[in-house]
Amino acid sequence: MRGCVGERHGVTCCWNRLSSSDWRAVRAQVAPGAAATLRVRLDPAQLTGRYDGYVVAYTNDPVAAEITLSSNLRLCATMISDLRAAAPNSSSTKERLFPSASLIKVPIMAAVFEKIRAGQLSLDTQIKLNRGYRVGGSGSLKWVRDGTSLSVMEIVYKMITESDNTATDLFLEAIGGPAAVTGWLREIGIEDLRVDRSTVELLRDYAGTPAPEPGESYSAQYRRLLAEGKLAAFALDGASEGYIAFEQDPRDQGTPAAMSRLLAGLWRGELLSSAGIELLRGAMLRCRTGENRLRGRLPEGTVVAHKSGTITGTVNDVGVIALPGDRGRLVISVYVKNAVGDRASHERAIAEIARVAYDYFALNDFGSDD
Secondary structure, eight states: OOEEEEETTEEEESSSOOOHHHHHHHHHTSOTTOOEEEEEEOOTTTSSSOOEEEEEEOSSSOOOOOOOOOGGGOEEEEEEEETTSOOOSSOOTTOOOEEOGGGGHHHHHHHHHHHHHTTSOOTTOEEEOOGGGOOSSSOSGGGSOTTOEEEHHHHHHHHHHSOOHHHHHHHHHHHTOHHHHHHHHHHTTOOSBOOOSOHHHHHHHHHTOOOOOTTOOHHHHHHHHHHTTOOGGGGOOTTSHHHHHHHHSOTTEEOHHHHHHHHHHHHTTSSSOHHHHHHHHHHHHTOOSOTTSTTTTSOTTOOEEEEEEEETTEEEEEEEEEOSTTSOEEEEEEEEESOOSOHHHHHHHHHHHHHHHHHHHHHSOTTOOO
């Protein structure tokens, strides 16, 4: 469909598939140096409810973007920044916090690589898996035999590619706990992102379950409670009383802008050693969760390094998308809370948001008046 002009803040786009000539027409309506606002209208036939969004884009003539959606995704925010431009220094005081869910694994991974840079760990350091660290939910380490030793490199890949909860808690124990991760974030200037609990503590708090019975692992408790029908909280949506209490808890929350600043700093080589950065990128490139989100509607072959996060009414995905040719990369963080209804609908919405951002930067000829 064609782009059309008329929104107070910029240019309204009726859909997210614009040709390069459409984008040139859009850019002609924007004053030089001004931010273009692209409004995304998601097809109600694909999604339950009504969705509106906007992307405010800057590149070499600024870049950042925020997208908000309403209706079933009524509290959704996004920050997008082009790595060729300076990463944003501060988040808006108006930005709302969102539960991170498994997105906490991104700063945990970065903190592990910082420990390696400081000589306190190595990729070959062996960490022994014992019964007390088996965590239910995502990941395969909960099935590994007690006493098995795994290298830091193996655990990193499990934590990111499978979103393994057991791997996450093994790392938190090894690097000084959640406070050490939040402390590192503050040291590098990231304020609106925090890690407060291990994954088992977070899941237990969410479900309202007690500590395991004596001699029972967290994973065994998870299976027992599931069989007893006592984990109903994980089957509820973002409108449930339990979820609302969870998303109003400030612990383990963050803003899309803060996550984007972290990812931009990592990708630009500003925060870790070059070896650590390459390993971090490699892990995120191989992430196998949330594949219908940021990746969902991008052109075949597009390189995407990402990490998803999910817990009932929270449906998140963050990452770095390579643009064609030498146009650089996009850092994109999409957080959704209070999600109601079919999760696949929310994943499609994230995919559409990513495609709008990709098309804008891939097709627009920034820095040229042609």
